[in-house]
Amino acid sequence: MSVLKVEHVSKEFTLTLKQRRESHNGLKTLVAVDDISFSLKPGIIYGLLGPNGAGKTTTLRMIASLIKPKRGKILLDDVDIYDDIYTYRKRIGFLTSELKLDGFFSPFDTFTYMGKLYGMNDDEIDKRRNELFKSFGIDRFKDAKIKDLSTGMKQKVSLAISLCHDPDIIIFDEPTNGLDVVAARDVEEFLINMKKENKIILVSTHIFSLVEKLCDEVGIIVKGKLILDTSMEEIHKHGDLEKVFFDLYEGVEKL
């Protein structure tokens, strides 16, 4: 069974002139992720928890191979993902809040288009679309223009599309953002089913209750550093997640 390891990964961004002026510290670069390491295993949901600007999206984008780490490595079964990046990408489903679907097209056509990009044939696309549209309740809206859908339905369409090629590594950035309680529960249930299928699952969030409900392991990221990487079982020995988070967070803020 596959294991995905993030080893001593860092990322820094070169700031634009405007960003430099706004940061008021004179630095030309910003360290978004600073030497973080953790592992993802099949059948385990890992939650990367942190406040705004902590480095969650940057970490997930590196694991999804959208941006390269400046230092460190990401290994799948001890092989650097960049040794065979095309095979790796076929195994990944990445959902980002920045994913923009073209509002002019329907969920049906967008899904078909993505399936073709992944090299799936028509039968495979039909089967997968039927399954996913049914489980996310998209069926009724499949021929509507995406621009006319509600925020929650757009998010569910994004989810379905990110999973069209049946990836075994699922990386979701803030998957329940903007969803009402009903839609959020659909997504949570879906992730629990994926866990039963032994997928590797990483979600980022700033919502404690989501991690409490869904995750087996948690990483707390603050100012680009992973200040905790442990099981939820271990967290519960010290109280609840919120208490553990704030104890650590206040310690980091004092530095």
Ligand SMILES: Nc1ncnc2c1ncn2[C@@H]1O[C@H](COP(=O)(O)OP(=O)(O)OP(=O)(O)O)[C@@H](O)[C@H]1O
């Ligand atoms: N392309 C970029 N250029 C410059 N700075 C960036 C870039 N992308 C991210 N950053 C900065 O890196 C830091 C980490 O950002 P990131 O988006 O990873 O945080 P996040 O934890 O996902 O935050 P949020 O909860 O707001 O989504 C922030 O200070 C952000 O402004």
Ligand SMILES: [Mg+2]
């Ligand atoms: Mg983010």
